[in-house]
Amino acid sequence: MNQKKRLAIFDRLAEANPHPATELNYSTPFELLIAVVLSAQATDKGVNKATAKLFPIANTPQAMLSLGLESLKTYIQTINLYHGKAANIIKLCQQLLDKHAGQVPQTREELEALPGVGRKTASVILNTAFGQHAIAVDTHIFRVSNRTGIAPGKNVREVERKLEKWVPEKHRKDIHHLLILHGRYTCIARKPKCPVCVIEDLCEYKEKTTDLAENEMISRPARNSPRLVES
Template sequence: MSPAAKKQTRKAATTKARKVARNPPRLPPAEIEEMFSRLAELNPTPTTELEYSTPYELLVAVTLSAQATDVGVNKATRKLFPIANTPTQMAALGVEGLKPYIATIGLFNTKAANVVAMAHQLLERHAGEVPRDRAALEALPGVGRKTANVVLNTAFGEPTIAVDTHIFRVANRTGLAPGKDVRAVEAGLEKVIPAHYLQDAHHWLILHGRYVCKARKPDCPHCAIRDLCRFADKTPGEPVPAIR
């Protein structure tokens, strides 16, 4: 092959790759139904791995979990919540009093300031109760759309989807709801996930991304939805039988 022909071939391959990146393969409705049917069979009652007993404890735990692991947050809150697990107690503890309990968590200085400011705002505007309203939640210090979605879903049973790095990865790799950012993926997931799976979909996708569809080396041989997934670079190995 001449140099000019090789160059043209490389250019064509690059163009094709760019088109695929812009328009990744998407799962059809029947395969999406099958995907969630299998995930549901594996884990009929999924929930968060954060430990909590009230909506306020969940709100604090999710706020602390940004750029941190659930395991690390749970270790901290097991010591914190017996001391302060209400807005009144957290406000009384104060920023300097809170810091020693969460010092092992990343960004603990900023998180301590936000959690204490959040406690004051809950007391001043919501009589110490966690609001069941997205706008009110997102108005709290340290609370963004993802945190609000987790609280609405897990504490209040709303069919919301909090797109974190795990869900973003799974949605794009599998072809479930490809998107260039978290809002696009969230909108895509809400559109394509069957209504009867929407309440628990958030948890299934997070757990799948955390333990199977991992960032560096997905465990494709042990993936229950491997045959449905559109990810081109599956890790090698003998696939396990599909659940049926």
């Protein structure tokens, strides 16, 4: 993999999906923050189903605190790890009120100081809510980066550093969503859909698939596929 090929990959992904966006439903930075906290080890679809009922009741830090811990749990109980997430959300809301006048901060340091918010979550908020060129590496991006060869790394930070080095400025804002959506729908975990992939000829994956019909039957991730736990 060389930089010329990387640039071609980024360009093709952008051309195929010129307006990539998160699949989490939100209308304010606070709603996005809560949705991203809930999305750890959960699907966007599951989070959206829960927040569709939660946000009309509580979509500000004060409203969430007024709702209370136990009531919050009833809204998010279908989401994995909801007990811990609910506790973090209550603490997070209190900290937003105490230190940030109820507003979501716009710096990585302040975001990562919030309960339940790690580097990946902070990067998503900086990029999606505030338009900063932060690259959040989740399981999909980690897999795509390693499988294609565009930014191979043994861990999330190594992949992130390489993407930051090699992604050109024109793609920095959208690269997170371009890669995550490519990994979610085309470069899937068990058997990637190579026959319909727009970067198939540029990708350096050595075990490319040829039977799309077989791919369509696969829904479970491979047991040996990368599993990352990162907030």
